[in-house]
Amino acid sequence: MKDIKTYTEHGGNVYSDEGLLKGKNIIDFSSNINPLGVPKSFLNNIDEALESVIRYPDIEYKRLKKAIIEYHASETKLEEDNIVVGNGAAEIIDLSLSLFKNILISVPAFVEYEKTARKWGKNIEFSYLKEDMHYDYEDIIKKIDGADAVILGNPNNPNGNLIHKEKFYKILDKCERENKIVIIDEAFIEFTGNKSLSFVEDLKSYKSIFIIRALTKFFALPGIRLGYGISSNKEMIKNIKSIQNPWNVNCFAETAGVYVLKDKAYIEDTLKFMNSERKFFVESLKHIDFIKRVYNTEANYVLCSLSKIEASKLYKLCLDHSVAIRVCHNYRGLKGEFVRFAIKSRKDNLRLLEVLNIISENLRC
Amino acid sequence: MKDIKTYTEHGGNVYSDEGLLKGKNIIDFSSNINPLGVPKSFLNNIDEALESVIRYPDIEYKRLKKAIIEYHASETKLEEDNIVVGNGAAEIIDLSLSLFKNILISVPAFVEYEKTARKWGKNIEFSYLKEDMHYDYEDIIKKIDGADAVILGNPNNPNGNLIHKEKFYKILDKCERENKIVIIDEAFIEFTGNKSLSFVEDLKSYKSIFIIRALTKFFALPGIRLGYGISSNKEMIKNIKSIQNPWNVNCFAETAGVYVLKDKAYIEDTLKFMNSERKFFVESLKHIDFIKRVYNTEANYVLCSLSKIEASKLYKLCLDHSVAIRVCHNYRGLKGEFVRFAIKSRKDNLRLLEVLNIISENLRC
Numbered sequence: 001m002k003d004i005k006t007y008t009e010h011g012g013n014v015y016s017d018e019g020l021l022k023g024k025n026i027i028d029f030s031s032n033i034n035p036l037g038v039p040k041s042f043l044n045n046i047d048e049a050l051e052s053v054i055r056y057p058d059i060e061y062k063r064l065k066k067a068i069i070e071y072h073a074s075e076t077k078l079e080e081d082n083i084v085v086g087n088g089a090a091e092i093i094d095l096s097l098s099l100f101k102n103i104l105i106s107v108p109a110f111v112e113y114e115k116t117a118r119k120w121g122k123n124i125e126f127s128y129l130k131e132d133m134h135y136d137y138e139d140i141i142k143k144i145d146g147a148d149a150v151i152l153g154n155p156n157n158p159n160g161n162l163i164h165k166e167k168f169y170k171i172l173d174k175c176e177r178e179n180k181i182v183i184i185d186e187a188f189i190e191f192t193g194n195k196s197l198s199f200v201e202d203l204k205s206y207k208s209i210f211i212i213r214a215l216t217k218f219f220a221l222p223g224i225r226l227g228y229g230i231s232s233n234k235e236m237i238k239n240i241k242s243i244q245n246p247w248n249v250n251c252f253a254e255t256a257g258v259y260v261l262k263d264k265a266y267i268e269d270t271l272k273f274m275n276s277e278r279k280f281f282v283e284s285l286k287h288i289d290f291i292k293r294v295y296n297t298e299a300n301y302v303l304c305s306l307s308k309i310e311a312s313k314l315y316k317l318c319l320d321h322s323v324a325i326r327v328c329h330n331y332r333g334l335k336g337e338f339v340r341f342a343i344k345s346r347k348d349n350l351r352l353l354e355v356l357n358i359i360s361e362n363l364r365c
Numbered sequence: 366m367k368d369i370k371t372y373t374e375h376g377g378n379v380y381s382d383e384g385l386l387k388g389k390n391i392i393d394f395s396s397n398i399n400p401l402g403v404p405k406s407f408l409n410n411i412d413e414a415l416e417s418v419i420r421y422p423d424i425e426y427k428r429l430k431k432a433i434i435e436y437h438a439s440e441t442k443l444e445e446d447n448i449v450v451g452n453g454a455a456e457i458i459d460l461s462l463s464l465f466k467n468i469l470i471s472v473p474a475f476v477e478y479e480k481t482a483r484k485w486g487k488n489i490e491f492s493y494l495k496e497d498m499h500y501d502y503e504d505i506i507k508k509i510d511g512a513d514a515v516i517l518g519n520p521n522n523p524n525g526n527l528i529h530k531e532k533f534y535k536i537l538d539k540c541e542r543e544n545k546i547v548i549i550d551e552a553f554i555e556f557t558g559n560k561s562l563s564f565v566e567d568l569k570s571y572k573s574i575f576i577i578r579a580l581t582k583f584f585a586l587p588g589i590r591l592g593y594g595i596s597s598n599k600e601m602i603k604n605i606k607s608i609q610n611p612w613n614v615n616c617f618a619e620t621a622g623v624y625v626l627k628d629k630a631y632i633e634d635t636l637k638f639m640n641s642e643r644k645f646f647v648e649s650l651k652h653i654d655f656i657k658r659v660y661n662t663e664a665n666y667v668l669c670s671l672s673k674i675e676a677s678k679l680y681k682l683c684l685d686h687s688v689a690i691r692v693c694h695n696y697r698g699l700k701g702e703f704v705r706f707a708i709k710s711r712k713d714n715l716r717l718l719e720v721l722n723i724i725s726e727n728l729r730c
Contacts, residue, residue, distance in 0.1 A: 010421070015427065056396060087613060090612060221419075246375070249590075251588030
């Protein structure tokens with residue numbers, strides 16, 4: 001078991017000391033990647049990236065920013081200086097959090113928020129999700145008094161719930177008045193298929209919003225490393241750029257961004273698939289005996305609490321069937337036994353359900 | 366002229382607001398890239414990178430580190446925790462400098478050293494090269510008393526001179542005794558073709574040395590973004606990693622590193638070419654009328670001081686002939702008019718020399 005360390009920190013870590021666990025044919029439910037796979041619009045234009053290897057990237061990434069501007073054109077009117085591009089969303093999280101002294105983090109959440117804030121020696125306050133895994137808006141508005149910035153996911157990771165916009169505007173209004181920044185990580189928002197659930201359209205009205213996006217999840221490009229931040233707060237964008245390394249996005253990531261963001265067929269196919277598959281997957285999980293609760297999700301992953309079995313034990317049993325799952329032991333604020341499953345292809349999902357049922361039957365014996 | 370901003374900060378910036386200056390067919394002497402071009406050993410293995418796009422990179426980059434260990438095996442015995450891989454050498458410069466409060470920078474030097482130190486709010490002291498563009502070892506040893514770390518190039522950019530090892534050991538000994546760090550940027554060292562000129566073999570004896578390497582220049586991969594730092598000071602490596610973003614090197618950069626570092630044919634071809642071409646190019650430049658002095662170089666670029674013409678004027682005249690050169694106005698410590706030329710293919714070099722001769726003749730008219 002020691003050769004997969006998936007449950008130590010992040011999902012998607014399917015490497016051993018000898019490299020990728022190829023021989024094992026692991027189906028990886030720990031990493032929340034679009035099951036439609038790498039968009040052909042990237043692969044078909046790979047020659048363009050290959051031709052660019054010999055040059056430094058455009059240090060201003062004008063072409064990439066143009067693609068981002070067009071991608072969001074129906075939501076808001078962005079200009080180049082509303083955008084900062086990053087070597088994965090990880091870099092954008094890192095640099096945006098670095099700007100503030102006192103940070104409020106809603107938890108459980110993507111573990112990099114806290115890790116990054118600690119790395120920078122920030123003062124950290126936490127707002128815990130309610131028992132139903134929805135945001136505690138009253139708690140956030142109370143605690144934000146002591147913070148310069150708050151970071152939270154829309155939808156949140158690991159559970160997939162969205163920010164309730166109407167309830168959240170009160171928080172935004174307060175932050176707008178008091179010059180606080182609301183960092184909204186929308187790395188998974190496209191899986192909802194509904195642009196009005198994103199806060200991009202609210203950038204027009206709120207200088208306090210800084211939105212993080214990534215191509216990693218929805219466009220299935222985790223190996224590429226491309227994320228970006230957008231805000232109508234040009235001062236904040238400028239401040240991030242001033243501490244950013246030059247040429248931080250490589251030519252392959254740049255090419256990917258330019259082409260996949262306008263790949264309407266891929267986007268539509270994904271939404272069509274995900275909408276129905278999510279329903280099927282969530283309903284099916286509810287029938288697994290040792291799954292206590294399946295949490296509501298608008299994303300491409302499902303958080304489940306367990307009874308009768310420890311998460312680490314389930315992880316090991318699944319791995320015996322060549323299935324990797326995400327044990328949620330390192331999410332602050334998750335009390336009890338939790339696992340997260342990515343929503344993958346129907347075939348893979350059926351295999352997971354089969355494995356879970358086998359484990360369930362064995363538990364009964 | 367406004368569409369090329371090459372001489373504002375870095376070389377290699379051949380982009381306008383509309384993207385790459387394709388139509389103009391610019392020969393770019395401002396960017397110091399191996400004229401042999403992208404190694405086939407990378408291009409031939411591109412499928413491996415393409416297959417990896419769908420996965421997160423190995424967060425520990427074990428395979429890439431193994432390739433780096435093997436690459437340096439004849440010089441020193443490295444282990445994984447002697448290595449930190451970066452999104453270009455830029456990231457390694459950034460993170461290594463971030464660790465220290467008081468930094469001594471030898472100048473003129475790669476402008477990112479000072480820019481990075483300023484960004485982090487460091488106390489900066491400068492040691493200026495002597496008039497012949499060699500290091501002022503006496504000055505460095507004097508000024509290092511007030512510093513926690515010193516950074517310098519081997520060879521140095523923009524001039525291409527090497528650190529004189531025998532003279533430098535006195536500095537290293539002092540730093541070793543007093544727990545100071547010597548950051549040696551060897552981004553261009555491979556162009557010398559002589560491993561004993563590098564400080565990698567000295568890592569065995571000195572914990573005070575931190576060496577920065579890049580694949581950008583020698584392996585002609587500026588679009589890829591891959592650099593690394595090596596040191597026998599595992600504590601320093603650990604400290605850098607602790608502030609580094611996860612998955613900072615993308616799968617294309619990883620694949621490039623794995624294959625090109627063992628591409629012996631490419632390495633040999635480059636050295637064979639560069640050895641003879643450097644002599645030819647340097648000698649030819651000496652015959653250009655308005656070039657006052659051609660500085661000694663062991664790298665793949667040549668620094669020249671000018672008389673009778675301003676560097677910015679020469680830049681513009683060259684660009685009229687579709688040739689981009691590096692104006693050195695933003696190198697601290699360069700007094701007077703300086704330009705830097707990359708050593709490119711014989712054909713390109715002949716074209717540059719032709720253009721310089723045309724300009725020279727016109728000046729005489």
